Amino acid sequence: MAPRFAEYGIPVPLKHDRSNKIFHALKKQFPALKETNPENLPDISFDDLRLAHDLDFIARLFDPSLVAHEIKCCYEYEQLLSAVKNIDEMPADVITQCRGTYASIQKALDQGSSFFLGGGMHHAMSFAGRGFCLLNDIVIGARKAQRELGVSRVLIIDVDAHKGDGTAQILQRDDSIFTLSIHMKNGWPLDGSLGSGPWELPSDLDIEILPNQESQYLELLESGLKQTLKQPFDLGIIVLGADAWENDELPSASGIKLSDKQMLKRDQLIEKSLSSLNIPRAYVMGGGYGQHAHIPYVNFLSELLD
Numbered sequence: 001m002a003p004r005f006a007e008y009g010i011p012v013p014l015k016h017d018r019s020n021k022i023f024h025a026l027k028k029q030f031p032a033l034k035e036t037n038p039e040n041l042p043d044i045s046f047d048d049l050r051l052a053h054d055l056d057f058i059a060r061l062f063d064p065s066l067v068a069h070e071i072k073c074c075y076e077y078e079q080l081l082s083a084v085k086n087i088d089e090m091p092a093d094v095i096t097q098c099r100g101t102y103a104s105i106q107k108a109l110d111q112g113s114s115f116f117l118g119g120g121m122h123h124a125m126s127f128a129g130r131g132f133c134l135l136n137d138i139v140i141g142a143r144k145a146q147r148e149l150g151v152s153r154v155l156i157i158d159v160d161a162h163k164g165d166g167t168a169q170i171l172q173r174d175d176s177i178f179t180l181s182i183h184m185k186n187g188w189p190l191d192g193s194l195g196s197g198p199w200e201l202p203s204d205l206d207i208e209i210l211p212n213q214e215s216q217y218l219e220l221l222e223s224g225l226k227q228t229l230k231q232p233f234d235l236g237i238i239v240l241g242a243d244a245w246e247n248d249e250l251p252s253a254s255g256i257k258l259s260d261k262q263m264l265k266r267d268q269l270i271e272k273s274l275s276s277l278n279i280p281r282a283y284v285m286g287g288g289y290g291q292h293a294h295i296p297y298v299n300f301l302s303e304l305l306d
């Protein structure tokens, strides 16, 4: 489901086949699984984008003379490589991700839980895309659910190795959506070179993992969830980044190295904590880099679907 970055000449190490690998691995175990046709996903309108983003930024994304600059800043490189698609088609591809996340939210509210094989663009700020994330599908989905689906209070749990800084920035004055982010303390923003800025705004609860603190990860997450879940929530959106895994290949995610077992326990802990309180769970993918990035998702989803 992820945009095929190489088609736009963008050298991002996020493999577009990650979602396909997950789907095909699960399909072997659960033959009844069906792919959703992207054409059948709910629409995300211009007004929906405004739920998370400034008017100026959205206007730049739809201006053919400005969009390439926005995308280069977001995906952190100078020059586009040779491309087979025009760069100004890319925002529509990213909006498809937002549509998938919102479909996952609708399904979760309907049937208890749902997993979208895409989305989780948690670095996108209100005023610009950042860190491989152009639009914040998480905030758009949460606020659209509040506006249209009778949802009142939302909990966003972000377990990607990197802090959900865009989500925290957009929601800094929103008491109806609680943000919990557990992430590596060092290494984001990359080497701190960006200095202080809106990416440093706190989530409602930040749990920072120090180098070599992996053995305490699950305990810290469990206590954060317990504390948070004293409040009532109508919906949980979980950014289930796989880049906290020890075999992830992105150098800037190496500040947390959870084993296969720890990753599975992490995901099960979230599922159990929310399902025991009957809070609907909409999962989205977040980061996860390299040839084997599908494996932690397959491990969790095999158990969830069983």
Ligand SMILES: [Zn+2]
Binding pocket: 160, 161, 162, 241, 243, 253, 286, 287, 288
């Ligand atoms: Zn990440």
